[in-house]
Amino acid sequence: MDIFKDFASRIKKIIEASDIKTKDGGELDLANVVVEPPRDPAHGDLASNAALVLAKPAGQKPRDIADALAARLGEDADVAAVEIAGPGFINIRLEPGFWARHLKKVIGAGSAYGKGAIETDEKVNIEYVSANPTGPMHVGHCRGAVVGDALANLLEYAGYDVGREYYINDAGVQVDVLARSAYLRYKEAIGEEIGAIPEGLYPGDYLMPVGQAIAEAHGDSLLGLEEAEWLPVVRETTISMMMAMIREDLKALNVTHDTFFSERSLVSGDRDRVAEAIEALKEQGLIYVGTLPPPKGQLPDDWEDREQTLFRSTDFGDDIDRALLKSDGSYTYFASDIAYHYDKFLRGFTTQIDVWGADHGGYVKRMQAAVKAVTGGKAALDVKLCQLVKLYRAGEPVRMSKRSGDFITLRDVVEEVGRDAVRFMMLYRKNDAPLDFDFQKVTEQSRDNPVFYVQYAHARCASVFRQAANELPGLDLTPAALEAAPLDLLTDEGEIALIAKIAEWPRLVEAAALAHEPHRVAFYLYDLASALHAQWNRGKDLPQLRFINVEDRQSSLARLALVHSVQAVIQAGLAILGASAPDEMR
């Protein structure tokens, strides 16, 4: 169904059957031979670099190879013309009938068109959000959440077996601080005067309901206890309430996970998975006790040389070896994280993707080193770093002070601009480029706003079908009828351009999935929407090109088949991005 792959294999067959060989008569490596959509439509429908990549190993001039391939390619029934251009590109022009046949296949495939573009049984794990359960999600979390969720959708669509995961950082000192903050709110709920929240504790109001819930459950029974006694109780309630809140936030953004993995669970119960992971590394001789050199440049105030238990991450490309135990003997975050990624591997995930904020960039090498080491090179970790999102309102930066607890939450943003707009805008940029998010622009209904532009294209398709039902009463518009439409009536260059754009969909899905880049889907949808709007408007200058023509039911049917396919692809693409595809926008 991917015409580019189809023609690439046709060309490869021609090469294999030809007398083009390496200089010493061997078989050529055809891995780099590709067929692509040409940059300039004047170059035809398909372009191949075959002659260029084979010239050197074959020891022949590119144009000579191109000539030989072009002659054979010209015999293909689907090929109307072959031209050799530039340094040796082979440009192919397809028979008009080819596009009609291709469109028929697209319609026949229905919602399966483009799906499973990659044939694989590989299990991919994507970890995203993983926000500390210490409060509501703020805008900073938003991008990673959307990127991870859309990437998961994309990989699933492309054919992978995808696990979507959230790592709950419920161990370590921060959640203890959280628990102490909640304990204060508990005392408040009991009726004690607590005054101002002390420096170092979480001041947010969102802990008040937690305090009340604890008061209702325990009365004043926790008041006289030592911290060591009440802390585990308070912590557990608090974390579960925080996670409930976070899940609500994620739901508002249409972000889903199928596993919430607790950091604490690594060491609770009868097993210590962190120790097991460290043991696995130790068996390979990758653990030692030693000291690290102090960082160059500004020395931390409290620096002192100290012996530590270290992982030899430098053997796997890291800049420095990394500590696994704190001075009090407890595990570092890194040690737990190794165990977690090891656990993912043991669950069968050989491709792992983590979506992090850019401020964790310094953590990438050590984690990749750890995954490589602990899985014996059988699993690989890709990390998608999301750059900062800067908020604007009508061009003016929105100020936030985190200290006062007065930050803009994810919920605020979703409620103000809507889920679709947030998701689309977060994906309308590469994840590693900073993003300006303007509340005003995002809700604007214009071409400046790609969300509405793409959704409107979908709505326009739906509108055409509503209109067709009115103007062409009795015409069968079911998919089966559209598939059987006389599609060879689609000969206008704008119509062919639309079919060609639709034909790029499986290729786009595959490329975006392999690169782990969901933003490409958003850009593709924008292009496809643009091609549809263009063809629509041509119908105003040239009424004979309008999708619906009451005088000509047959060509109307063919065009409706085209519109149907555009609509289906936009719908599939928006679903990957996690945005809705409205039938009407008024």
Added chain:
RNA sequence: GACCCCGUAGCUCAGCCGGAUAGAGCAGCUGACUUCUAAUCAGCAGGUCGCAGGUUCGAAUCCUGCCGGGGUCGCCA
């Protein structure tokens, strides 16, 4: 000091595994609404792809150095 990301039109950004004359949108200018919803379209103008080397038949893309912006830097998470 080290490492990571970024640098493409006035602005915001695409550019797929190295390919042809580097593309969109916005802003600017010129046009198209008795419509299948103008929330749209057509056209014009706008570039030393940060700088300098290198690899290559071919570099915005790969390598090295430099400049500029952002981020990170032993036990936080």
